Amino acid sequence: MRFLNDWRQGGRFAAFLRPVVLSGAGIICLLAIFLLSRQTSSAVELGHYYEHSCDIPSAYRATDNSGPGSRLRLLMVTPAMAADMAGLLCERESVQQLFTGVDVSWRPRTELTTGDLVNENYDVIWNREHFLTGLLPDLHNYYDILLHYDNYAVFWLSLQSTPVMTAEYFRGKRIGLLSDVSSHTHHLLPLRSLRTVNSHQNDIIPVYFDDTSTLYDSFYRGEIDLMTGGLAFPAGQPVHRTLLDNSATAATFFIRKDLQQHELRCDIIDALELLAPLWQGIKSHTQVNGDC
Amino acid sequence: MPTRNSVWFAAGTLILSLLMASLSVFIALTTARLDLQKDLTAQLPERLTESLRYSFADREVFSHVNQQILEDLQQIRIEGLLPVLQTCNTGLLRLSQHVPEARNIVPASRRIAVNWSRGSEIDQAEFSLDCQLNYPVLIGANLTMALLLMSCWWLLPVPLCANQKKMFDALRDRGIQAVYIRQILQKLNASELEDLTENQWFMLAMRRYASAEVTLETALAIVAAKPSIHFHHSSHHVLIHGISIALPKTPYFYYAWYAMQRVQNIDDGWILNPAADRPDRRQATALITLMENFGGHQKAINDLKEHGLRSKILDQNRNKIKDELFDALGEELATEFLFETERDMRSSRYRYRLCCAAERIYMNAANS
Known part of the structure; x- marks a missing residue:
């Protein structure tokens, strides 16, 4: 009570209280400003940016293709020409009759699952046959081979000297590889070659990359001594080559078994021809009955 | 409350609320930027890496990602307990340091940098965050807090120094109420008080003031008067x-x-x-x-x-x-x-x- 009386009268206790109360009120206000003014971001949900799409205008569509899942879906390895491919397919009559649009995806091929194959989530898939049969042994009940590129020549490449296929040559070399273990050209074939010449892992310096673009850039900047590639390798500078494998499989394109329409398969092959610059000097085999 | 005091009170409240509002805006913009940067840093590198995999022409991919990411950025909302920011617009300046910037004049305070790696190379995407302030909320909330603080400042008694405490006790011993003592102390310099504690004329004048016989000004005039x-x-x-x-x-x-x-x-x-x-x-x-x-x-x-x-x-x-x-x-x-x-x-x-x-x-x- 004495304290209260004293406070009311502005006595010595109140005087002592003033700095305490003011400091407390100041701190509370600062805290309140911080907590109340603090802003957070919500709905930050970035999508996947590995797909080019085009929609077929309704005027061109047939009447029975408006249901869900009626888009033509292609799973590629690279984003190269994806937009052009989608655009071209959308203009084709055979596509317009069956689909409401075209999606060309380059979702990382290592993310492909057995479920994708069984559910036939993609109409066309660019991948290695061994990889797909590894996921689904009876793959051929679901997918046909549409297009096949083989007799693909893969080379060891160097900017400094012609590679020599000996363990001594490779010793201490920085070798650029893709971290994608399903890559023939940039992972499996160079490792097999090194094994063939009895070069041990400890003798070389492997440098792993997530994508081919940075692999190439590093090669040209001299950050790696050796890498592997085909004839279509983009030659910015003179490159020394030594053949590694003359009969590699470059690429295989699979198509859903249900899509038997001859004209449609031809149109898809035609669209895939946009990737032709990648297959220079590589022989292709189409698996379509009759000529396109 | 006297007019002059009212002016000081109003001016103090205004200045304090302006300072608090500035702090509030700074905190809102900074936390919004940092939070958005954190969210983008958590998602963007993976999205870019997967979209650039096996790319032979990064610029084409960047162009494609540019178009699509803008739609995602439109969905972003900036929220807080106090809606200090009315609306915020997140823009993309560039995805990589290797491509030209979309907009040139964006101050550093509104830029959001997100690092991502392209192989062994560290690259940087840049975004902008433009926000409109919610003035009614900003002014209302900070003015209220400033008023509370100023009221505390105004209403709570000022602390007493040693001389003032001595005088406080001396006057209270003579039966003068604390409320009057405070008014008396406000009128006098602390340095004068030491001499006045033993001054009988001062004590007499203050007693007359406390018993409402004279005003405080008159009481102080009595103290200062000649012994005539x-x-x-x-x-x-x-x-x-x-x-x-x-x-x-x-x-x-x-x-x-x-x-x-x-x-x-x-x-x-x-x-x-x-x-x-x-x-x-x-x-x-x-x-x-x-x-x-x-x-x-x-x-x-x-x-x-x-x-x-x-x-x-x-x-x-x-x-x-x-x-x-x-x-x-x-x-x-x-x-x-x-x-x-x-x-x-x-x-x-x-x-x-x-x-x-x-x-x-x-x-x-x-x-x-």
């Missing part, structure tokens, strides 16, 4: 050390009569008491003139004329004066304005004069 005595014949009151004391008419004239004797330095200001059985008619003349000129009681004048100055009446009026001054000033302070006495060697009677020196006595004979 002013006689105002027309109104029959004296002003001692700035304190006005109204006296009954007859004692006043006796007091003034002693003062005149002191001022005129007649017999060094001494007035010999008449003998008990022999009134003094000669000395009564000056007193009668004074009373007649300034409205003295006729009865007292007639008594003086008839009987002369009598020892008994003189003693009675001196005692009356003493009582009045004791009441007004207290015994200690009143003493120097009262009488001193000594025995006259020739007549063996007592004589009296004012203690106060002649130069401290002022006569005001004006009729106003």
Whole structure:
């Protein structure tokens, strides 16, 4: 009570209280400003940016293709020409009759699952046959081979000297590889070659990359001594080559078994021809009955 | 609350609310930027890596991602407990340091940098965050808080320094309430207080202020006044050390009569008491003139004329004066304005004069 009386009268206790109360009120206000003014971001949900799409205008569509899942879906390895491919397919009559649009995806091929194959989530898939049969042994009940590129020549490449296929040559070399273990050209074939010449892992310096673009850039900047590639390798500078494998499989394109329409398969092959610059000097085999 | 104080209060509240609003905006924009940067840093590198895999022409992919990411950015909302920011727009400046910036003039404070790696190379995407402020909320909330703080500042008593505490105790010991003491302390410099603690005139003036007899300004004027005595014949009151004391008419004239004797330095200001059985008619003349000129009681004048100055009446009026001054000033302070006495060697009677020196006595004979 004495304290209260004293406070009311502005006595010595109140005087002592003033700095305490003011400091407390100041701190509370600062805290309140911080907590109340603090802003957070919500709905930050970035999508996947590995797909080019085009929609077929309704005027061109047939009447029975408006249901869900009626888009033509292609799973590629690279984003190269994806937009052009989608655009071209959308203009084709055979596509317009069956689909409401075209999606060309380059979702990382290592993310492909057995479920994708069984559910036939993609109409066309660019991948290695061994990889797909590894996921689904009876793959051929679901997918046909549409297009096949083989007799693909893969080379060891160097900017400094012609590679020599000996363990001594490779010793201490920085070798650029893709971290994608399903890559023939940039992972499996160079490792097999090194094994063939009895070069041990400890003798070389492997440098792993997530994508081919940075692999190439590093090669040209001299950050790696050796890498592997085909004839279509983009030659910015003179490159020394030594053949590694003359009969590699470059690429295989699979198509859903249900899509038997001859004209449609031809149109898809035609669209895939946009990737032709990648297959220079590589022989292709189409698996379509009759000529396109 | 006095007007001047109101202005200070309003100005203080305004300045404080402006400071708080600035802080609020800074915190809102900074936290929004940092939070968005955190979210984008968590998602963007993976999205870019997967979209650029096996790319032979990054610029084409960047162009494609540019278009699609803008749609995602439109969905972003900036929220807080207090909606300080009305709307925010997140834009993309560039995805890579290798491509030109979409917009050139974006201050660093609105930029959001998100690092991502392209193989062994560290690249950086840049976004912009433009927000409109929600002024009603911003001003309303900060003004309220500023008002609360200023009210605390205004209403809570100011802390006392050592001198003020000593004075506080001294005044409270004299029965003055704390609320008055605070008002008194506000008017005085802390350096002055040490001398005033022992100043009896100060204590007297403050007691008169606390009992609402005078204003605080008047009380302080009393403290500062000279130790003099002013006689105002027309109104029959004296002003001692700035304190006005109204006296009954007859004692006043006796007091003034002693003062005149002191001022005129007649017999060094001494007035010999008449003998008990022999009134003094000669000395009564000056007193009668004074009373007649300034409205003295006729009865007292007639008594003086008839009987002369009598020892008994003189003693009675001196005692009356003493009582009045004791009441007004207290015994200690009143003493120097009262009488001193000594025995006259020739007549063996007592004589009296004012203690106060002649130069401290002022006569005001004006009729106003």
